[in-house]
Amino acid sequence: MIRVFLVDDHELFRSGVRSALDPRRFEIVGEASDVEGAFAGIRRTSPEVVLLDVHLPGGGGRAVIDGLAGDSARARFLALSVSDDAQDVIGVIRAGARGYVTKTIGPADLADAIERVHGGDAVFSPRLAGFVLDAFGGDVPVTQASDPELDQLTPREREVLRYIARGYAYKQVARQLSISARTVETHVSAVLRKLQLSSRYELTRWATDRRLV
Amino acid sequence: MSARTGSKVATASRRRRGLFARSATDRVVAGVAGGLAEALGVDAVVIRLAFVVLGLAGGFGLALYLIGWLASEDPISGAPRERSLPDSLTHSRHAVAVGFIAAGMLLLLRAAGIWFGDALVWSVALAAFGSAVIWTRSDDAGRARWTRLATRLQRGPVEAIALGRVTRWRLAMGTLLVIGGMSTFLAYHYSLGSLRNAAFAVFVAVAGLALILGPWTYQLARQLGDERRERIRSEERAEVAAHLHDSVLQTLALIQRASTPEEMSTLARGQERELRAWLSDRPPSSANGSRLLSAAVEEAAAGIEQRHRVRIDVVAVGDATLDDRLRALVDAATEAMANAARHSGARRISVYVEVAPDAVSAFVRDEGSGFDSARLPQDRRGIAESIVGRMERHGGVATVTSEPSEGTEVSLRMPWRAG
Numbered sequence: 001m002i003r004v005f006l007v008d009d010h011e012l013f014r015s016g017v018r019s020a021l022d023p024r025r026f027e028i029v030g031e032a033s034d035v036e037g038a039f040a041g042i043r044r045t046s047p048e049v050v051l052l053d054v055h056l057p058g059g060g061g062r063a064v065i066d067g068l069a070g071d072s073a074r075a076r077f078l079a080l081s082v083s084d085d086a087q088d089v090i091g092v093i094r095a096g097a098r099g100y101v102t103k104t105i106g107p108a109d110l111a112d113a114i115e116r117v118h119g120g121d122a123v124f125s126p127r128l129a130g131f132v133l134d135a136f137g138g139d140v141p142v143t144q145a146s147d148p149e150l151d152q153l154t155p156r157e158r159e160v161l162r163y164i165a166r167g168y169a170y171k172q173v174a175r176q177l178s179i180s181a182r183t184v185e186t187h188v189s190a191v192l193r194k195l196q197l198s199s200r201y202e203l204t205r206w207a208t209d210r211r212l213v
Numbered sequence: 214m215s216a217r218t219g220s221k222v223a224t225a226s227r228r229r230r231g232l233f234a235r236s237a238t239d240r241v242v243a244g245v246a247g248g249l250a251e252a253l254g255v256d257a258v259v260i261r262l263a264f265v266v267l268g269l270a271g272g273f274g275l276a277l278y279l280i281g282w283l284a285s286e287d288p289i290s291g292a293p294r295e296r297s298l299p300d301s302l303t304h305s306r307h308a309v310a311v312g313f314i315a316a317g318m319l320l321l322l323r324a325a326g327i328w329f330g331d332a333l334v335w336s337v338a339l340a341a342f343g344s345a346v347i348w349t350r351s352d353d354a355g356r357a358r359w360t361r362l363a364t365r366l367q368r369g370p371v372e373a374i375a376l377g378r379v380t381r382w383r384l385a386m387g388t389l390l391v392i393g394g395m396s397t398f399l400a401y402h403y404s405l406g407s408l409r410n411a412a413f414a415v416f417v418a419v420a421g422l423a424l425i426l427g428p429w430t431y432q433l434a435r436q437l438g439d440e441r442r443e444r445i446r447s448e449e450r451a452e453v454a455a456h457l458h459d460s461v462l463q464t465l466a467l468i469q470r471a472s473t474p475e476e477m478s479t480l481a482r483g484q485e486r487e488l489r490a491w492l493s494d495r496p497p498s499s500a501n502g503s504r505l506l507s508a509a510v511e512e513a514a515a516g517i518e519q520r521h522r523v524r525i526d527v528v529a530v531g532d533a534t535l536d537d538r539l540r541a542l543v544d545a546a547t548e549a550m551a552n553a554a555r556h557s558g559a560r561r562i563s564v565y566v567e568v569a570p571d572a573v574s575a576f577v578r579d580e581g582s583g584f585d586s587a588r589l590p591q592d593r594r595g596i597a598e599s600i601v602g603r604m605e606r607h608g609g610v611a612t613v614t615s616e617p618s619e620g621t622e623v624s625l626r627m628p629w630r631a632g
Contacts, residue, residue, distance in 0.1 A: 126563060130528035133567070165528045166576045166622070167563025 002118050005047035006031045007038045007064060009056055017051065020107035026114065034058045039067055047075050049118050054081035054092055065095040078117045089131050093195055099123025121185045122192035129164035132195055153191065160187045237288030244288055245281040255307040262341040263315040269334050270319055271327030332401035336394045343390025346383055460487055479522045486515050506533045510566050513547040521554035524561045531568030541607040542575055542627045545600045549577035549623035557581025557621060572628050580620035
């Protein structure tokens with residue numbers, strides 16, 4: 001049973017998620033429709049996974065993650081949005097969300113994504129994978145001050161992301177590359193960490209272009 | 214892009230017919246001054262004033278205007294093209310040059326005896342110079358705003374001044390020059406003593422008026438500013454409302470009348486795409502096809518979604534301008550999407566396009582019924598051939614991977630040089 005908290009300013013969407021999630025596997029411990037409500041609710045109920053809308057009154061999903069960053073709460077965030085704007089993606093992921101899916105995701109995929117985030121893994125939609133490939137794109141040399149460990153994707157990670165962008169599920173990626181699904185998870189989590197910590201200048205420039213930094 | 218094409222057209226026709234094109238948009242009489250200003254890269258006001266001043270020199274300006282009209286060609290039809298204006302420094306340099314040319318002409322005409330008299334011409338020239346200082350603006354942003362404002366309301370220029378957009382310094386300088394010109398004119402006709410009296414009287418009157426009307430003018434200026442902001446806001450609102458009405462409300466009406474869930478979701482999906490494109494300010498595709506690879510693929514996907522009621526998710530990494538090879542790639546990918554939509558039975562198709570420095574790749578994947586690659590169904594072979602054949606004709610490669618009940622993936626790769 002995973003304790004889930006919903007943050008979305010659309011009542012209709014919250015009730016949709018509620019009915020879509022199997023009550024035997026997920027317990028919806030609370031809901032909030034704005035940033036302030038989310039702070040209070042998440043602190044009170046200490047959920048395991050927070051489904052977080054990117055666009056929220058009072059500062060957006062990013063503000064929720066930032067505001068709770070100091071707390072010792074062990075909540076993990078899965079960002080949801082109707083928008084597939086690159087700006088939203090980098091914003092929430094950089095803030096610390098463990099994944100990003102669009103709201104058009106099917107119920108089964110959503111349940112899967114929540115379980116994955118709960119297990120500490122990253123959730124990459126094809127679009128997010130495409131974005132990461134874009135941001136880490138090319139083999140341009142990195143600036144000297146940066147950490148090559150963080151600022152480049154390994155060829156294997158790139159390969160994994162490319163399959164995800166092509167619409168392959170993790171299991172299918174594993175089969176294509178003849179590796180275990182667990183290894184795919186490891187690669188994807190590594191990519192997420194790089195995305196959050198990298199100082200690769202394209203990423204910075206990319207974000208600056210979109211007025212994020 | 215369009216501006217560049219526009220000037221190309223202008224160059225071509227200029228060689229053919231006239232020295233420059235008269236302006237269709239920036240005109241007072243026949244657009245000669247506007248056209249000349251555009252050709253020389255100065256403010257039309259400068260040219261106009263030059264014509265006026267020269268006109269006083271024995272009507273020479275009038276003759277010059279007629280010559281200009283004869284030597285020029287008809288305005289270029291179509292939308293007013295965006296002018297690529299020189300930077301403000303060159304701009305003011307050009308204006309000064311025009312001023313000197315006019316002054317030189319004046320001296321020449323004076324020597325030749327074509328002259329209405331010193332008193333009139335010099336004072337008007339001085340006043341005209343002052344006027345030019347006030348009415349020309351060197352910054353392009355101000356100019357653009359000006360034009361918009363002027364078209365929007367008749368009192369545009371007055372409002373612009375009232376709002377302090379023309380800098381105070383310019384205004385003061387210009388006013389001084391205009392007053393100087395007027396005084397010179399008066400001084401020639403009356404004795405200086407009476408002029409001083411008159412000037413004092415005028416000064417007192419102006420000071421009085423300023424005291425009386427000052428606060429009121431200030432209020433008015435502020436009100437105009439507020440009104441202007443409000444007007445812009447309401448225009449924006451009207452634009453958004455118009456768009457929502459044309460697109461979203463229409464679609465919602467259609468959805469309410471739709472009978473099947475598939476029909477509904479197709480309508481919703483099409484609307485979603487349209488709205489996203491609008492929000493992200495993506496340039497609408499032109500008549501001869503979209504210019505960017507990603508836009509072309511999105512468009513193709515949208516078309517197939519409409520026809521076949523499937524969902525196609527397009528992910529693009531990098532982007533490139535379309536050329537013949539990439540167009541072939543898009544066509545092949547479109548074919549693959551249509552194929553997947555028609556035959557696979559999958560409700561969702563993934564399309565991934567990647568631009569690498571040496572090649573552009575596209576993957577079209579479904580998780581539908583798939584087929585045995587060894588025994589291609591008859592109807593599929595033709596399509597596969599049109600995909601593979603098309604790619605190979607342009608020097609690319611296409612591979613189709615499929616397993617029964619595992620889905621199908623079409624991989625396309627087109628060698629390509631960046632830039």
